[in-house]
Amino acid sequence: MLHTNLGINEKNHLTLAGVDTVSLAETYGTPLMVMDEERIRRNLRLYKDAMRRFFGEGSRPLFASKAFSCKYIYRVVREEGVGIDLVSSGELYTAVEAGFDVKNAFLHGNNKTDDDIRYAIECGVGHFVVDNLTELDRIDEIAAARGLVQPILLRLTPGIDPHTHAAITTGKVDSKFGIAIETGQADAAVAYTLKKRNVRLDGFHCHIGSQIFDVKPFCDAAALMISYIASVKKAFGYEAKILNLGGGPGVRYIESQPELDYAAFIEKIASFIDRETARYNLKKPEILMEPGRSIVADSCLTLYTVGGVKEIPGFKNYVSIDGGMPDNPRYALYQSDYTVCLASRMADKPDFLCTVAGRCCESGDLIQENVPLPRPNRGDILAVLVTGAYNYSMASNYNRIPRPAVIALRNGEAFPVIRRESFADLTRNDL
Numbered sequence: 001m002l003h004t005n006l007g008i009n010e011k012n013h014l015t016l017a018g019v020d021t022v023s024l025a026e027t028y029g030t031p032l033m034v035m036d037e038e039r040i041r042r043n044l045r046l047y048k049d050a051m052r053r054f055f056g057e058g059s060r061p062l063f064a065s066k067a068f069s070c071k072y073i074y075r076v077v078r079e080e081g082v083g084i085d086l087v088s089s090g091e092l093y094t095a096v097e098a099g100f101d102v103k104n105a106f107l108h109g110n111n112k113t114d115d116d117i118r119y120a121i122e123c124g125v126g127h128f129v130v131d132n133l134t135e136l137d138r139i140d141e142i143a144a145a146r147g148l149v150q151p152i153l154l155r156l157t158p159g160i161d162p163h164t165h166a167a168i169t170t171g172k173v174d175s176k177f178g179i180a181i182e183t184g185q186a187d188a189a190v191a192y193t194l195k196k197r198n199v200r201l202d203g204f205h206c207h208i209g210s211q212i213f214d215v216k217p218f219c220d221a222a223a224l225m226i227s228y229i230a231s232v233k234k235a236f237g238y239e240a241k242i243l244n245l246g247g248g249p250g251v252r253y254i255e256s257q258p259e260l261d262y263a264a265f266i267e268k269i270a271s272f273i274d275r276e277t278a279r280y281n282l283k284k285p286e287i288l289m290e291p292g293r294s295i296v297a298d299s300c301l302t303l304y305t306v307g308g309v310k311e312i313p314g315f316k317n318y319v320s321i322d323g324g325m326p327d328n329p330r331y332a333l334y335q336s337d338y339t340v341c342l343a344s345r346m347a348d349k350p351d352f353l354c355t356v357a358g359r360c361c362e363s364g365d366l367i368q369e370n371v372p373l374p375r376p377n378r379g380d381i382l383a384v385l386v387t388g389a390y391n392y393s394m395a396s397n398y399n400r401i402p403r404p405a406v407i408a409l410r411n412g413e414a415f416p417v418i419r420r421e422s423f424a425d426l427t428r429n430d431l
C-alpha cells in the first residue's frame, strides 16, 4: 500500500492503523476524516531527532499548523515537545485554547493587522516572523507600549524556484511574502531593524514552497541564506542566531511519487550548512524547519459514501460522493494528486475508470479524474488517502454543506476530535 499504516483485512476492507475503515464509516457516518495519531507522533519525532542530530543543539522543527489546525493537534504537538508556526489570530486562539505554550510559537502572515499584533504580544507569542517594514514599525510601537522587547525573525525571499505548482511557490523574488535579498531591500530592512529598540532580531526565515521532492532547492536556499548571514555580519557586525528554512518537503499521494526519507533529506541540507558556515567562518545558527504537510498528510484518510454512478457512453463515468470541494478543495485549486479506493471492496478488480465528483453545484467540484475502481454501487464506502494536510483546514461550507467529523485512532481505539457540523451550526451566525 501507499503507506505502512494502510492495509486490507479479512473482509477485504481498507484499514488504517489496523482499524476497519468501513466499520468506522458505519459508526460515525460519512464524510468522515480518520487520523492515525501514532503516525503524527512518528513524523514529529522523526524531524525532531534528525534535526537535533544533523543540525546540532537548539535546532528543531515547528509544526506548520495551517496544514491542520484544531485543539487536538496542538495537544499532540505539545506532548511531543515540538513548537508551532501560526499564520493567524484564529490559529493562535485555537492553540491557546488547547493549552499550548505559545512561547514556542512563531507567528507568520503577510498582513498582520494591529489587532493581530496586539493579541499575539498579549498571548506572549515567542517570535514574530516579520514580513514587511510597516508591520515591523507597528510591532515595535505596540511592544514599546507594553514595555517589552519582542523577538523576531525577518522573512526573506532567497530567489529560489523549487519547480512545484506556482500557487505553492513562495520564495521567488516577486513573491507576495517577505523581503527580497537580490534587490537590496533585505539589507535595508536589517539596518532598519537593528535600530529598533523594542524588537530583537534573532535571525532570518525563508520558505521556498510546498510539495517539493528534490532536496536541491533546500540546499541552495540554505547555502544562500548562510552566505547572506555572512554578508550581514560583515556589513553590520550582526550575526544571526536562528536560521529558519520553512517547510515544504513532499509527501507521497500516489504510487508514482517517492516516499521521502526526511532524515536523509535533513542530513543532506546539514552538509551544505556545515560547508557554508565553515567557508564564511560563522558560528552554526540554530536551524528551524516548518514541516506541515509531511507531519499530518499521511496520518489521515477521508471516507465517503457513494451515491450516483453515471456512465456517459463514449465519454466518461462519474462516481458521486457525499462530500467534495467543501471538505477537500485541493483538486479544484491545484489539480492535486490523490489515491482513491473502494474501502468496502478492496479485493475487487479495478476495471471501471471514473471521475470522482463532489456534491456541489460546480463542474469543477472533483476529487480526482481517471481513477480505476471496481464499479461502485450506491452505498459503497470510498476512501481518499493522504488527506491530513490542507483538507479540513481549507474546508468551507459552500452550498451550506456541514463540515465532516474528524476522529482519531490511538492503540486501536477511535475517538472524536472534531464534531460533525450540524445544520444549526450553519445558521449560528445568521441574523
Ligand SMILES: *Cc1c(COP(=O)(O)O)cnc(C)c1O
Residues within 6 Å of the ligand: 064, 066, 067, 085, 108, 207, 209, 210, 211, 246, 247, 248, 249, 290, 291, 292, 293, 294, 389
Ligand atoms: C505553508 C508553510 C509551511 C508549511 O509547508 P509544508 O509544505 O506544509 O511543509 C511552512 N512555513 C511557511 C511560512 C508556510 O507558509
